[in-house]
Each structure stands twice: as C-alpha cells, then as structure tokens.
Amino acid sequence: MSDKATAFAPASIGNVGVGFDMLGLALGGGAGDRVTAARSGTPGISIEEVRGLDGEIHPYLSTDPKQNTASIAAQALWHAAGAPGGASLTVRKGVPLQSGMGSSAASAVAAVVAVNALLDDPLELAELLPYALEGEQFASGGLHADNVAPSLLGGLVLCPTVLLPDVVRLPVPAGVSAVLVHPELQVNTAHARRGLARGYSMEQWLQQQGYLAGFIAACNAGDVDLIGRTLRDVIIEPQRAAAVSCFDSVKEAALRAGALGCSLSGSGPSIFALCRERDAINMASAMAQACLAHGIACQSWVSPLDAEGARLED
Numbered sequence: 001m002s003d004k005a006t007a008f009a010p011a012s013i014g015n016v017g018v019g020f021d022m023l024g025l026a027l028g029g030g031a032g033d034r035v036t037a038a039r040s041g042t043p044g045i046s047i048e049e050v051r052g053l054d055g056e057i058h059p060y061l062s063t064d065p066k067q068n069t070a071s072i073a074a075q076a077l078w079h080a081a082g083a084p085g086g087a088s089l090t091v092r093k094g095v096p097l098q099s100g101m102g103s104s105a106a107s108a109v110a111a112v113v114a115v116n117a118l119l120d121d122p123l124e125l126a127e128l129l130p131y132a133l134e135g136e137q138f139a140s141g142g143l144h145a146d147n148v149a150p151s152l153l154g155g156l157v158l159c160p161t162v163l164l165p166d167v168v169r170l171p172v173p174a175g176v177s178a179v180l181v182h183p184e185l186q187v188n189t190a191h192a193r194r195g196l197a198r199g200y201s202m203e204q205w206l207q208q209q210g211y212l213a214g215f216i217a218a219c220n221a222g223d224v225d226l227i228g229r230t231l232r233d234v235i236i237e238p239q240r241a242a243a244v245s246c247f248d249s250v251k252e253a254a255l256r257a258g259a260l261g262c263s264l265s266g267s268g269p270s271i272f273a274l275c276r277e278r279d280a281i282n283m284a285s286a287m288a289q290a291c292l293a294h295g296i297a298c299q300s301w302v303s304p305l306d307a308e309g310a311r312l313e314d
C-alpha cells in the first residue's frame with residue numbers, strides 16, 4: 001500500500017469522426033495530464049493545487065473538489081472502495097482546456113489511476129472506467145466514454161453507452177498514424193452538445209451506420225483502403241464545423257496531402273486526420289499551415305493508433 005502515487009493519462013480523439021460518442025482513440029506524443037494523489041488527514045478527496053505545464057497555478061481550473069473532474073472521479077472511487085481517511089490531489093494539466101482533446105477525461109482518468117494505487121485492494125485498470133466517467137459527465141453534461149475509455153486503456157476503443165461499463169478495444173491496421181492539430185480556439189463541449197439537432201432522417205442514419213460498420217470492419221481486417229472509404233461523418237461534423245473557422249481549409253489540406261479521412265476531434269476545435277505513417281509528418285505540416293493561413297496559431301501531434309493509455313509513474 002502506497003502513501004503517494006502519480007499517474008499520467010493521455011489526451012484522446014473523441015468520436016474518431018465516424019462514431020459519435022462511441023469511438024475514441026488515445027493520442028500518443030506526450031499530451032496528457034498528470035495527477036499525484038497523497039494520503040491526507042482530511043476525509044475524502046481534496047485538491048492541493050492545479051498547475052499548468054509552465055508550472056504556474058492554473059488560471060481557470062478550480063481546486064474546489066466539487067468543481068474539478070479529477071476530484072469528482074477520485075471521490076467516486078474512494079467512496080465506492082470505502083477507503084478510510086482522505087487523499088489530496090495535485091493536478092498538472094498538460095491537455096489544453098476546451099480543445100477537443102479530452103482534457104476533462106484525462107484529468108479524471110489520471111486521478112482515478114493515482115488514487116487507485118492508494119487503495120488496500122486496487123481495482124484493475126478497466127474497472128476504473130465508471131468512476132472516471134463520473135468526472136467526465138460533470139464536465140460535458142452527457143454520458144459518453146469516447147475520451148475516458150481510450151485515455152484509460154489506450155488505442156482505439158469502441159464504447160457505446162448501451163454497452164457500458166464494457167468497452168471493446170479494436171485492433172488497428174499497421175502503418176496508419178493519427179495527426180491532430182489544435183488551433184488556438186476554444187469550444188465548450190457541453191454547449192456544443194446542447195446545440196445538436198435531436199432528430200435525423202432515415203437516410204442519414206443508414207449512411208452513418210454504414211460508415212461506422214465499415215470502419216470497424218476495416219480495423220478488424222487491417223484494410224487501410226476501406227478506412228479511407230469509411231472515415232466519414234455525415235451527421236455531427238456538418239453541424240459543428242462552422243464553429244471552427246479554419247476547419248474546411250485544414251480538412252482540404254489534409255485530404256490533398258493524402259489523408260484517409262479528416263474530421264473534428266470530439267467537439268473541436270482540434271482537427272484530426274488518419275493517414276499512412278509515411279505521410280504523417282507532411283500531413284501535420286500541411287494541416288498546421290492551413291490553420292496558420294487563417295491567422296490561428298496551432299500545435300500538432302503525430303500518434304500511432306495503438307498509443308499507450310494511462311499508467312502509474314515512479
């Protein structure tokens with residue numbers, strides 16, 4: 001039993017374009033949140049401090065344990081385990097806020113993984129999912145595991161709400177990379193979710209089901225060309241794209257550079273593309289150039305499709 005543990009949880013690509021709320025991909029390349037949990041005399045979960053990557057106190061995130069996804073998730077686990085006493089969290093935010101990179105999920109996941117290590121009887125990684133989801137639900141106002149599941153387990157995860165808490169880790173084809181560009185804009189996920197239409201036509205439903213089924217079959221078969229024919233979103237992307245002024249140009253640049261598909265990451269503003277590994281560096285540069293041409297600064301990451309999920313650190 002430890003008195004202190006630190007965990008890292010990576011950023012993630014929610015929806016992966018084709019599977020709204022039910023498909024998520026862990027992002028490798030170093031973007032992620034780090035949480036240290038230390039036993040404390042105060043009962044329950046408290047937050048010592050939240051800092052950004054620059055080491056400074058985070059200007060926006062609260063240390064009120066009822067307002068932070070890390071503490072909400074950790075408290076749910078601590079309570080369910082009936083653990084005595086309390087733990088205090090130190091959160092180091094590496095994922096930009098409201099970026100579409102699974103920022104709230106990364107904090108919640110890192111927190112439950114760190115706090116789990118303080119328990120007498122720690123749970124398996126996959127068993128932590130429902131607790132991390134409690135934190136995520138607070139932030140996004142909806143129950144969806146497409147950021148929490150890949151951040152926790154790594155790789156590409158199918159996680160429809162109807163199957164939770166079970167999720168399915170999908171195989172990924174060799175030689176394919178993910179590229180993510182984060183334009184320096186912000187989109188509030190809860191707000192973006194409230195703005196979505198409630199009704200869709202049978203035609204849209206059939207099309208999107210076809211793409212999702214085809215994409216999953218492509219991953220199972222390692223069929224890269226089929227990924228290129230199925231990585232499409234005819235329902236959500238058209239409703240959200242206008243909120244990201246550079247989206248059309250970045251997508252066009254990605255497709256011109258040979259992307260298999262390109263869409264918003266989660267609710268945006270980040271934009272991701274899947275591409276052949278050999279094209280990834282040029283792809284990142286083409287997408288970033290298109291973003292900069294709109295006068296919007298950005299950061300980019302290149303990731304394998306089987307990036308590692310959350311882990312304890314020394």
Ligand code: HSE
Nearest residue numbers: 014021144189266267
């Ligand atoms: N599936 C969620 C959404 C992901 O698109 O609203 C948010 O990052």
